[in-house]
Amino acid sequence: MTRDLSKFPTDSNGNMLWHMLQTGDNLANPREIQFSVIFPSQEKALKFGQILLENNQKLSFCPYLDNPEHPWEITAYPEMPASYDNIIGYQMLLETHARKFDGIYDGWYCPPQGPE
Numbered sequence: 001m002t003r004d005l006s007k008f009p010t011d012s013n014g015n016m017l018w019h020m021l022q023t024g025d026n027l028a029n030p031r032e033i034q035f036s037v038i039f040p041s042q043e044k045a046l047k048f049g050q051i052l053l054e055n056n057q058k059l060s061f062c063p064y065l066d067n068p069e070h071p072w073e074i075t076a077y078p079e080m081p082a083s084y085d086n087i088i089g090y091q092m093l094l095e096t097h098a099r100k101f102d103g104i105y106d107g108w109y110c111p112p113q114g115p116e
Contacts, residue, residue: 038070045072
């Protein structure tokens with residue numbers, strides 16, 4: 001299979017999606033994707049989380065031990081097909097709102113799915 005760079009650019013998001021496709025994942029199937037943002041204080045994380053909740057987003061909130069300067073994590077769980085445009089669009093939305101609270105986007109994760 002030839003890699004379509006318009007759907008799978010050579011950046012971390014495109015590489016992850018390409019890898020998922022190569023392992024048999026049907027990326028078109030909607031699924032929960034986990035997007036994490038880390039914050040310097042519990043208060044700022046909770047304020048960001050409130051914005052997500054007001055927009056009907058599922059989320060989790062927990063300590064983040066890997067970064068002493070940003071020890072609080074909010075993870076959002078939107079349901080969507082795993083496409084580059086969806087990933088980038090949601091990432092940009094999170095980054096825009098997290099910036100107001102000194103939040104740093106920390107990536108996304110999606111458990112593998114079969115070819116269903």
